[in-house]
Amino acid sequence: MPMTMPMPMTIIIIVTTTMIINSHHHDHDHDHTHGDSTTKSWVGPDGKVYHSHDGLAPHSHEPIYSPGYFSRRAPPLLTRDFNERAFTVGIGGPVGTGKTALMLALCKFLRDKYSLAAVTNDIFTKEDGEFLVKNGALPEERIRAVETGGCPHAAIREDISINLGPLEELSNLFKADILLCESGGDNLAANFSRELADYIIYIIDVSAGDKIPRKGGPGITQADLLVINKTDLAPAVGADLTVMERDALRMRDGGPFVFAQVKHGVGVEEIVNHVLQAWELATGKKRH
C-alpha cells in the first residue's frame, strides 16, 4: 500500500534541515505524495487528507478508528433499476484468498439457469479475467477485465465508474440476471459502495491465521456475507476454526458467514443460496 512505501528522499532531507535549524521544532509537515508527479494531495472539508492519482477519484488513506458494524452497514439501495444494470454481486477480499476461485465456482453453479456476466479488477494486469476465460467460466464476451492501478479499493468505493461502465454494457448486451464483480485484492478496510454492489461477499482464508476475523475492518464487518476459504489448510497453519467462527459472529453482530473450500466445492451451494435469496428479495423474481 502506498502509505507504507518508503518516503521519497527529498522529504527526509527537508526534515533533517528543519531539525538542524530549530532543534526543538520537529516540524515535518509534507505533501503526501507517491513520488510521482501525477499524485496531488490536499486537506478536504472534513479535515482528512485526500489524494488523487492513477486517474482515480480523490480518496483518503486516513485511519479508520472503528472496525465498523455489520448492523450499521449501508443497506441495499431500494431505488436501483435492475433493467438498467442487473443485480450485482461484489466479491472482495485480500490477495489470494479465493475471489477468482469463487467467481469461477459461482459461474459454474449459476450459468445454466441465469444469464451471467463478470467484471474482474486487477491492479496492473487482466490476469483474473483471463483465468476465468481460460477455465471456461462464461463465454469470453461476457467477461471484462479492468485494470485499476494501485488503489483497488477506490474502484469499488469512491470511483466506481470504472466498473459501472463495463457492468452496464454487459448487462444490456446479454440481458443479464446477475452480474459478478471481483475487486482487486486489498486490505481489510476495502469495502463496496452500495451504488456498485447489491450483494457484497467478502472472502478471507484460514492461511493468514485465525486472528483475521477479529481484526474486523469494513471489508469484514460491512459485507452481506463473509466467506472463510481454504479450511482444508487450517491444520497446516494451526488456525483454529472455532476461534474464527466465534470472532466472525462477534465482529459481524451475528451476520452470516460460510466456511468453504471453494476449490473443492465445499460451501459453494450455501453461498449460492445466500446470493439467490438476496436476488429474489431485491428483484421480486423467483429463482428458477
Ligand SMILES: Nc1nc2c(ncn2[C@@H]2O[C@H](COP(=O)(O)OP(=O)(O)O)[C@@H](O)[C@H]2O)c(=O)[nH]1
Ligand atoms: N504451517 C505454517 N504456518 C505458518 C508458518 N509461519 C506462519 N504460519 C502461520 O501463518 C499465519 C500467519 O502468520 P503471521 O506471522 O501471523 O502473519 P502476519 O501477521 O501477517 O505477518 C499464522 O496462522 C501462522 O501460524 C510456517 O512456517 N508454517
Ligand SMILES: *[C@@H]1O[C@H](CO)[C@@H](O)[C@H](O)[C@H]1NC(C)=O
Ligand atoms: C463502505 O465504506 C464507505 C466509506 O466509509 C461507506 O460510504 C459505504 O457505505 C460502506 N459500504 C457499506 C456497504 O456499508
Ligand SMILES: *[C@@H]1O[C@H](CO)[C@@H](O)[C@H](O)[C@H]1NC(C)=O
Ligand atoms: C480458495 O481460493 C484460492 C485462491 O483463488 C484458491 O487457490 C484455493 O484453492 C481456494 N481454497 C480451496 C480450499 O480450494
Ligand SMILES: [Mg+2]
Ligand atoms: Mg483474483
